Amino acid sequence: ADHPIETPPRAPSPVHRFGTLAVHAGSPHDPTTGAVIEPISLSTTFAQTAVGKPVGQYEYSRSSNPNRENFEKAVAALEHAKHALAFASGSATTAIILQSLAAGSHVISVSDVYGGTHRKGARCQSYVYARDRVDISEHITPETKLVWIETPSNPTLRLVDIRAVASQAHEHGIMVVVDNTFLSPYIQNPLDHGADIVVHSVTKYINGHSDVVMGVAAFNSDAMKERLGFLQNAIGAIPSAFDSWLAHRGLKTMHLRVREATTNATAVAKALEGSPHVIAVNYPGLGSHPHRAIALRQHRNGMGGGMLSFRIKGGHAAAERFCQTTSLFTLAESLGGIESLIEVPSSMTHAGIPKEQREAVGVFDDLVRVSCGIEDAEDLKADVLQALEKAVVASK
């Protein structure tokens, strides 16, 4: 047809279920061509018909871009948020949220967080690591503005009762940020439990194909949108149009991938728990997990997600040997992709945290972190068990 489409398709409404929102939210058909999948808008600048009068709503890609906006709308819909803003990485998202605080603000963080997040706070006097995962009261000061939660935590898979921490924090006018990277919006929606901001390393489950580095924050506050939106443009740590397009495409199948990864992680965790070569398994989907009750309250159907970690007998040497003996699990940093990955946090993702601080939160030298992909569960189980046998028997 050579005429513009009269009636663009109805946008999905919030009453739709997750899978429908994942496929349709932030995905208008192109009003001119009718393209069902949005084109990639690579132009960094947009023509103006007169001074200060752009043709459409866009002027310059750092300030806003069609692909980034559509991705942000999709994330907001899936996190039950009014707003979402995308950044160049999960680390950039964390940094910009911290930058949005007034100078001299104090931050309370749970102590077992991703190494990159930990290092941002470790050098700031205005940061305290709370071992206790619910009662933050002893750490609150008149300058405290933010509580940073990672649940499940990277790499020990501890959980935090978001609602309990949020009710304490809000009594003191303190905001709560939850890093929801390990579960994705499919399994957990922190804003529904009282959090003020939810953040993701999009690099992980949301994009889900280990080919994009990106971050995103979602929230309801208009004032926060103005503040973080200003910093998004002023600092310019933004994702490219192509990365936004890729991440939006990945998001559309996230629920299918996360379901499959959870099935696989559950099977691998049970196999590890039954092995004589394993000291302990950290997986919120197991009945043995110390915070299982929180998972049943906060996670969709009590799902454990695709991430787990375990302590292998034989120390760091056995952990290293294990990671060099698997054939399906690739030894590499990162997580949440379609391929299964393993790593030794004490020497890799959390190496920057001093040993005594690492071990105080359970990141021992014999800890192996596992990101289960969407391969076949039986193949993954067999790979883990054969590597365990070889790694531990060889260390005797």
Ligand SMILES: C=C(NCc1c(COP(=O)(O)O)cnc(C)c1O)C(=O)O
């Ligand atoms: C790269 C890894 N983590 C990144 C990460 C980040 C940082 O995201 P980046 O997109 O890698 O900058 C934030 N939050 C959590 C919970 C994370 O796990 C890793 O643990 O292998």
